[in-house]
Amino acid sequence: MSDDDPFAVLGVAVTATTREIEREAQKLLGMLALGVGDVGTYLSAAGPRPRTPEAVRAAAAQLRDPRQRLLAELMAGAAPPPPAPPAPVAAPGWPDALRRAGWGPR
Amino acid sequence: MLSSAEMAQSPLYAGFDLGTTNSAVAVFDGQHTQVIRNAAGGAVTPSVVRIDRAGRVTVGQRARRFLEDDPDNTATEWKRLMGTGKQVAFPAAGVARRPEELSAEILRALRTDVADQLGVAVERAVISVPALFELPQSAATSEAARLAGFARVELLQEPIASALAAGWRADDDGNASWLVYDLGGGTFDASLLETRDGLLRVVAHDGDNFLGGRDFDWAITEHLAAELARQTGVQLERKDPSHAGALRLLRLAAEDAKIELSRSATAQVTLARPLVVGDRELDVDLPLSRATVETLTAPLIERSLAVCQRLLASHGLGPGRLARVVLVGGPTLSPGLRALVQARLEATAAEGLDPMTLVAQGAALYAATAGLDGRAAPAAVPHGKKVWLQYPPVTADLTPHVVGRVVGADPPARLRFERADGGWQSPDAPIAADGGFVTMVSLVPRAASTFRLVATAADGSAVVVDPATITIVAGLTIADPPLSRTIGVALANDHVQAYFERGAPLPTRRSFTHTTVETIAAGNPDSVLRIPIVQGEFEQAHLCRLVGTLEVRGVDVKATVPTGATVEVTIELDRAGCLAARAHVPAIDQIFEQVAHLLVPDAAPAALDAALADQRKHLMAVRTDAFRHGLRELIDKLGAVEGLLATAERDIDAAHGGDADAGQKARRTLLEVDAILGDADLARSWPELDGEAHEAAISATGAVAAFGSDAERKLLDEVLAALAQARRARDLAELGRQLRLVRRLAAAAWNRNPDAWTYHLEDAASAIHEARDLPAARKLVDAGRAAVAAGDTDTVRRVVKQLWALLPVDAAERKKGFDSGVR
Numbered sequence: 032m033s034d035d036d037p038f039a040v041l042g043v044a045v046t047a048t049t050r051e052i053e054r055e056a057q058k059l060l061g062m063l064a065l066g067v068g069d070v071g072t073y074l075s076a077a078g079p080r081p082r083t084p085e086a087v088r089a090a091a092a093q094l095r096d097p098r099q100r101l102l103a104e105l106m107a108g109a110a111p112p113p114p115a116p117p118a119p120v121a122a123p124g125w126p127d128a129l130r131r132a133g134w135g136p137r
Numbered sequence: 138m139l140s141s142a143e144m145a146q147s148p149l150y151a152g153f154d155l156g157t158t159n160s161a162v163a164v165f166d167g168q169h170t171q172v173i174r175n176a177a178g179g180a181v182t183p184s185v186v187r188i189d190r191a192g193r194v195t196v197g198q199r200a201r202r203f204l205e206d207d208p209d210n211t212a213t214e215w216k217r218l219m220g221t222g223k224q225v226a227f228p229a230a231g232v233a234r235r236p237e238e239l240s241a242e243i244l245r246a247l248r249t250d251v252a253d254q255l256g257v258a259v260e261r262a263v264i265s266v267p268a269l270f271e272l273p274q275s276a277a278t279s280e281a282a283r284l285a286g287f288a289r290v291e292l293l294q295e296p297i298a299s300a301l302a303a304g305w306r307a308d309d310d311g312n313a314s315w316l317v318y319d320l321g322g323g324t325f326d327a328s329l330l331e332t333r334d335g336l337l338r339v340v341a342h343d344g345d346n347f348l349g350g351r352d353f354d355w356a357i358t359e360h361l362a363a364e365l366a367r368q369t370g371v372q373l374e375r376k377d378p379s380h381a382g383a384l385r386l387l388r389l390a391a392e393d394a395k396i397e398l399s400r401s402a403t404a405q406v407t408l409a410r411p412l413v414v415g416d417r418e419l420d421v422d423l424p425l426s427r428a429t430v431e432t433l434t435a436p437l438i439e440r441s442l443a444v445c446q447r448l449l450a451s452h453g454l455g456p457g458r459l460a461r462v463v464l465v466g467g468p469t470l471s472p473g474l475r476a477l478v479q480a481r482l483e484a485t486a487a488e489g490l491d492p493m494t495l496v497a498q499g500a501a502l503y504a505a506t507a508g509l510d511g512r513a514a515p516a517a518v519p520h521g522k523k524v525w526l527q528y529p530p531v532t533a534d535l536t537p538h539v540v541g542r543v544v545g546a547d548p549p550a551r552l553r554f555e556r557a558d559g560g561w562q563s564p565d566a567p568i569a570a571d572g573g574f575v576t577m578v579s580l581v582p583r584a585a586s587t588f589r590l591v592a593t594a595a596d597g598s599a600v601v602v603d604p605a606t607i608t609i610v611a612g613l614t615i616a617d618p619p620l621s622r623t624i625g626v627a628l629a630n631d632h633v634q635a636y637f638e639r640g641a642p643l644p645t646r647r648s649f650t651h652t653t654v655e656t657i658a659a660g661n662p663d664s665v666l667r668i669p670i671v672q673g674e675f676e677q678a679h680l681c682r683l684v685g686t687l688e689v690r691g692v693d694v695k696a697t698v699p700t701g702a703t704v705e706v707t708i709e710l711d712r713a714g715c716l717a718a719r720a721h722v723p724a725i726d727q728i729f730e731q732v733a734h735l736l737v738p739d740a741a742p743a744a745l746d747a748a749l750a751d752q753r754k755h756l757m758a759v760r761t762d763a764f765r766h767g768l769r770e771l772i773d774k775l776g777a778v779e780g781l782l783a784t785a786e787r788d789i790d791a792a793h794g795g796d797a798d799a800g801q802k803a804r805r806t807l808l809e810v811d812a813i814l815g816d817a818d819l820a821r822s823w824p825e826l827d828g829e830a831h832e833a834a835i836s837a838t839g840a841v842a843a844f845g846s847d848a849e850r851k852l853l854d855e856v857l858a859a860l861a862q863a864r865r866a867r868d869l870a871e872l873g874r875q876l877r878l879v880r881r882l883a884a885a886a887w888n889r890n891p892d893a894w895t896y897h898l899e900d901a902a903s904a905i906h907e908a909r910d911l912p913a914a915r916k917l918v919d920a921g922r923a924a925v926a927a928g929d930t931d932t933v934r935r936v937v938k939q940l941w942a943l944l945p946v947d948a949a950e951r952k953k954g955f956d957s958g959v960r
Contacts, residue, residue, distance in 0.1 A: 049334045053614060054534050058575065061527030061540030067573030085645050088617050092642035095338050095616055102855070106848050 037090035037103050039075050040082060045107050049095070056091035060084055148510035148530075148608060149255070151262040152298065152500025153247055155240055155278065157216040157322030157349060159467065160184050161494045162247040164255065164511070165501040167585035167610050170302070172494045175250050181493050182247060184322075186239045187211040188227035196246045208385050214351065215239050217323050217798050219281075220273030237277040241284035248285060251511075259511040260288040263504040265295045265496050267324040267344070273684065276716075291507050295319055295465070296328030297339055297615065298499030301506075303463040303487050304337050304613050313460030314340070316449070318478055319496075320441060320466040323349040327445045329452055335533025338616040341640065343448040347802040348440060350468040356433045357391040358384065361406060361423055369419050373412075375799070376790035383412040383419075390421065398427045399470045431473040438474055442481050449482075459484035465492050506531040506615050521601030522549065524590065528578075528607060533614040535580045539607070543572035549592035549600040554578050557587040557606070565593070580611040617642035624716070626706060627669040627678035629654045629946040631954040636708045648707040651959035652942040654951070657691050657698040664691030666698075668706055668720055669955035676873060679953040682808070686955070687718050687729065695725045700909055701942035704959055742792040742800060748807050749785055752814065756782070759817045770867075771817055781810050823867065830860060830876050837883035845886035853882050894933040895925050901940040908943040917943070 038045050041055050062070045063084050072079045093099045150165040159181040163172045175182045177198045187200040187210055195203070203211040210229045215236040218225075224233040244264070252258050266278050275292055282290040296317040303315070317328040328342035362384070366372040373380045373387070390406050397404040403426045411418035449458070462484040464475060469492045479486050504511065508530040523544040529537050543549065551565040552574055558581065566576035580586045587608045592600040620643060625635040628651075636647045651668070658664040666689040673681030687706065689698070705721040719730040756778055763771040785806040792800030834857060841853045856878045863871035887893050898921040908914035917940050924932035946960060 049336060050534055053336060054536075054538060057529055057532075057534075058538040058540060061538065062573075062575065064527050065525055065540055065542040065573065067540055067542055067569075067571075067575065085647070088642040088645065092617060092619070092640075095336065096340075102852070105851055105855075 035080065035086055035090065036075060036107050037093045038107050039073055040086050040090035041094075042073060045104050047094075052091060052094050056087055059087050063087070148505070149257055149259075149512055150501050150504035150509060151251060151259045151511040152293075152497050152502070152504055153244060153262055153264045154295070154298070154494070154497035154500060155216070155243060155264055155266075155281070156181075156184055156496075157214055157324070157351065158184055159322065159493065160243050160247060161497040162251060163494060163497040163501040164251065165498075165505055167505065167608055170498045170501055172491075172497065173247070173250050173254055175246070176253070180491070182243065182250075183213070184216065184240075184243055185211060185213045186234075186242045188230045188232060188234070190229040192230045192232065194242055196242050204389060205386055208382065212239055214323065214798060217347070217801055219270075219277040220275075221801065235277075237281040238284060240278065240281035244281060244285035244287070248287075257512055260513045261290065261504075261509045261511055262287060263291050263293050263298075263500040263507065263509060265298045265500045266292050267295055267321070267326055270294075288513075289509070291504075291509060293500050293503050294326075294328075294339075294342075295321070295496050296326045296330075296342055298496045298503060299463055299465045300328065300330045300337060300339070300499065301502045301613065301615055302495045302499035303461075303490055304332060314454060314458065315461050315463060316445060316459050316482065316484065317463045317465060318441070318445065318469065318482075320464075320468045320474075321349050322467065323347070323351050325349060325441050325444065327441070327448050329448055329454070332613070336614050336616060339619050340452060341448060341619075343444050345440065345444055347805050348437065350466065352437055353395060353434045353468055354388050354392045356437060357395060357425070357430060358388040360429070360433050361387055361391055361421075361425070364423050365412075365419060365421065369417070371414050371417055371419060373414065374790075374794075375787070375796065376794045378794045380414060381794055381796075383414050386412060387421065394425050395430060395471075396467075398425065398430050399472065402427050427473065430471075434471075434474075435477075438477055442478065445478075445482060457483040461485060461487045463487050463490065463495070465495050467493060502531070502612075503615065505610060520603040520605065522592070522603065524602050524604065526604070526607060528609060529614065530608070531610040531612050531614070532580075533612065535582060535611055536577050537580070537609065538575060539578055540575050541573070543568060543574075543592075543602070545572075548572040549602070550595040552576075552590060552592045552602070554588040554607075555591055556581075557589065568592075578609065580609055582611050585610045617644075619643070620645075620710065622672045624670065624672050624684075624708065624710070625681075626651070626708075626959065627671045627681070627683070627954045627957045628960045629951040629954055629957045630960060631678050631950040633671060633673075633676060633678050633681060637710065644709070644711045646707065646709040648705055651704045651706060653698060653700055653702045653704060653958055654946050654960055655958055656700050657689055657694050659691060659694050659697045661691035665689070666704075666958035667956050668704070668718075668959055669957050670708065670716065670718060671955070676877075677953070678955060678957070683955050685716060685718065687720050689720055689722065689729045689958075693727075693729065694722070695727060698722055698724055701939070706959075742789060745785075745789045745792060745800060745803050745807070749782065749789060749803075752782060752785075752807060752810050755814050756810075759814055763817070774813065774817065778810055778813055781806050781813075785810070826872060826876070827864065830864070830872060830879075833876055833879045833883065834860065837879045837886075840883045840887040840890070843886070844889040845882070849882055849886055853879070856882065891930060894930055894937055897937045898922070898925065898933055898940070901937055901944065904944060905940070907945055908940075909945060910943055914940060914943050 041052060041059065043052055043055050059070055062068045071082055073082045093103060148167060152163050154161045161172065161181045163170050172180050174180055175197060179198060182197040183201040185197065185200040185204065187195040187203045189210060200211055204213065210227045212225045215225055218236045224235055225239060226233045248259050264278060264282055266275055278292055279290065296319055299317045299319055300315060312333045315330045317330065319326040324344065325348040326342060326344040329340045331338050331340050362373040373384050375384060386408060390408055394404040394406045403424065406421060406423045406425050408421040411420050459482060462478065462482055464478065464486050468474060475486055524541050525544060526539060526541045528539040548568050550568060552568055553563045553565045554576065555562040561579045563576055563578060566574045568574045578588055585608055587606050589606050590602050592602045594600050619640045620637050623635050623639045624637045625633040628634055634649055636649065637645055653666060655666065657666045668687040669683055670685040670687065671678055671681035672684045675681050702722065702724045707719050709717045719728055721728050756775065760775050763775065785803045788799040788803035792803060837853060841849050856875055860875040860879060863875050902918045905911065905914040905918060917936050921933055921936035924936060951957060
């Protein structure tokens with residue numbers, strides 16, 4: 032599970048095809064290797080982050096894996112974190128969770 | 138059309154398969170692969186080296202002939218000893234050679250074969266290694282290449298090479314899963330691959346580092362020895378050094394008979410001369426049938442199939458879901474094996490592929506994808522303005538990018554690419570003031586396309602650039618090679634901080650910050666801080682393999698480094714998985730890069746005896762407990778451990794008889810047993826772990842609901858579903874993995890709680906009586922409470938982390954964690 036949004040790292044749309052992703056990754060790796068163009072940073076939800084060859088490779092690898100891509104699409108589609116509401120921790124805010132985890136009534 | 142000068146610039150890619158019993162070399166010219174035959178006309182060269190009394194070195198088929206007559210001075214199957222530091226002796230010449238030196242002899246011979254036939258002295262190449270080679274073994278292979286005179290090599294995992302070679306011949310572009318079943322002389326690899334839109338990806342691999350054709354030969358040899366004992370009353374035993382010569386001859390005969398039985402139903406095992414055992418001479422003339430060999434080798438094939446099925450099951454692939462299985466390695470020539478593998482995996486084997494040279498062909502193809510032209514780099518004669526270029530030498534993308542930078546001042550204004558067949562040219566790409574440009578080129582499908590670089594100055598005059606042409610092949614793109622096993626740092630609490638997860642794309646680099654758990658006393662030779670680097674899939678360090686130790690020595694530090702000091706550790710892996718590591722200690726601003734102990738551990742027979750006895754005791758304890766609690770699944774698993782221990786015992790016997798390779802095999806088997814028993818220990822604690830998962834789910838649900846983002850809630854939903862699945866399947870490892878994710882999500886959400894660090898502070902404060910430096914800990918608690926009162930959360934967080942560093946680690950756990958000096 033990477034902390035970086037792979038779509039943002041590669042600068043591609045969530046709908047990008049496998050070929051588009053590979054092409055963009057190859058171009059970015061070339062540009063980073065030769066120091067061509069201004070591609071050393073990308074904009075994430077948390078602000079600008081450094082775009083390294085390792086991050087580009089990891090992002091491309093993540094999007095090649097269908098399950099990980101699905102997860103990345105889910106994360107990319109979600110809104111940025113809202114400010115924390117002052118709620119009591121003990122209250123189970125998500126009653127469905129225990130059932131999803133497989134625990135029934137005891 | 139290209140000029141002859143341009144033709145001479147066309148690349149030649151070379152791939153070497155450095156096998157346990159046989160080696161091969163192939164080249165790829167951008168259009169076709171060609172297996173290079175050796176001087177004797179063979180497509181494969183036996184991995185055999187002989188050094189005679191005069192110190193003359195003979196390799197390949199000529200050396201193999203001496204395995205019978207002069208075994209003491211003829212070496213083979215040293216590949217499994219690569220990286221062990223063990224030397225192979227040649228008593229007649231009075232010399233000893235390291236395994237990498239012997240491998241260098243084979244590489245040198247293959248390189249000469251290429252030079253003789255193509256007139257090219259290969260300088261750069263790709264060499265294949267087993268997917269499950271450990272880091273020291275890979276490092277030794279690189280060293281062999283250096284000794285053989287290569288200027289640069291890349292290592293490639295064998296299954297990727299096989300798949301690439303098989304994929305290159307595939308006519309369809311469909312999306313499918315393949316399995317590469319690679320049974321070599323000494324190792325077995327199973328790799329699951331996927332092709333999608335022309336991209337070849339290794340999804341996962343598994344294997345057995347000590348299962349190969351050699352084990353088949355031994356199974357047949359032991360059968361022949363038993364038959365011989367029945368006839369003569371003389372029992373040949375591997376543990377008896379005086380029987381080693383006779384057994385070696387019998388094994389060579391067994392190997393020949395096995396190959397003959399690939400073509401015929403029966404064979405006669407005969408030796409030209411009687412076997413000499415003590416004062417007895419034994420004539421060997423024994424019948425052997427294909428059916429007998431199939432029965433003898435069936436358990437070994439089953440072992441390989443179990444690995445395949447485990448791999449498929451872990452990726453949700455049931456029977457019949459494979460598009461094809463690619464069979465690689467000499468033993469897969471056996472009709473019985475081919476039939477059994479296809480039947481059990483319910484997949485058709487790809488036909489028309491040579492299992493003996495497929496790996497070398499794939500390595501040559503990969504050399505093209507890596508842009509590793511085998512020709513020597515031409516002498517640096519300037520031919521115009523130098524241009525650095527980045528492009529994929531082989532790609533499935535028909536319109537790939539080319540990125541470039543013109544070196545030096547006053548670059549041309551524009552540059553375009555003209556395809557040599559005259560069928561296409563790019564628009565003029567503008568060149569930036571710093572010389573950089575990005576453009577696209579159009580490839581001819583399924584062929585090599587050569588492009589001329591045409592540069593013009595601002596006034597329209599032509600500018601000569603170097604290189605004048607580039608070649609790109611339209612074919613299958615191979616994804617970055619994945620890491621075969623997770624790599625991390627062992628911590629003082631016997632846990633592992635994973636740096637790279639299994640499957641991470643290579644090359645890669647990552648840094649983490651640790652804190653020391655002991656003081657490094659400046660100038661003290663006994664003071665050494667160890668940062669153990671381990672490889673394996675387990676959370677507990679002692680179950681993983683130690684592959685290197687980064688050391689910070691007292692004699693090297695400028696000043697004493699106190700307990701709790703920060704150490705920034707960076708680990709780097711290249712495309713072949715070769716490791717480099719460094720530790721930066723900011724307190725003294727020093728960097729340490731010396732990675733010690735990059736050797737496979739010694740496998741001395743006495744140490745193996747002791748380890749075997751320990752494992753037996755452990756097994757008995759686990760089994761007694763399993764019976765007491767009626768854990769049927771666990772009892773079944775322990776049955777397999779019995780078999781493994783019996784195998785280990787046989788190999789240890791052989792190690793006592795002087796077979797160092799068998800000793801290494803036993804070491805690995807015992808490690809495997811250790812891991813299974815470790816799992817069994819964990820299985821006994823299922824109720825406890827299940828309870829932990831329950832607790833973690835409750836707290837994560839509360840924390841994420843209160844403080845998490847929408848994305849975290851959705852992710853927790855996914856993770857909880859996976860957790861439930863792991864509970865239903867009683868999959869302990871998966872439950873552990875999902876539990877880690879739940880805790881990570883909970884921690885991320887929880888730490889957004891403004892009061893979280895206050896709780897952490899009070900929790901640490903409750904344990905300060907155990908702190909190494911009580912006054913310092915008390916001061917920190919006071920400072921933390923003051924920061925809480927002032928509402929300074931950043932300070933509270935910093936104080937808590939400093940407090941954690943002062944709390945002690947358990948000595949027993951630290952010892953298990955390879956004496957790690959960090960956490």
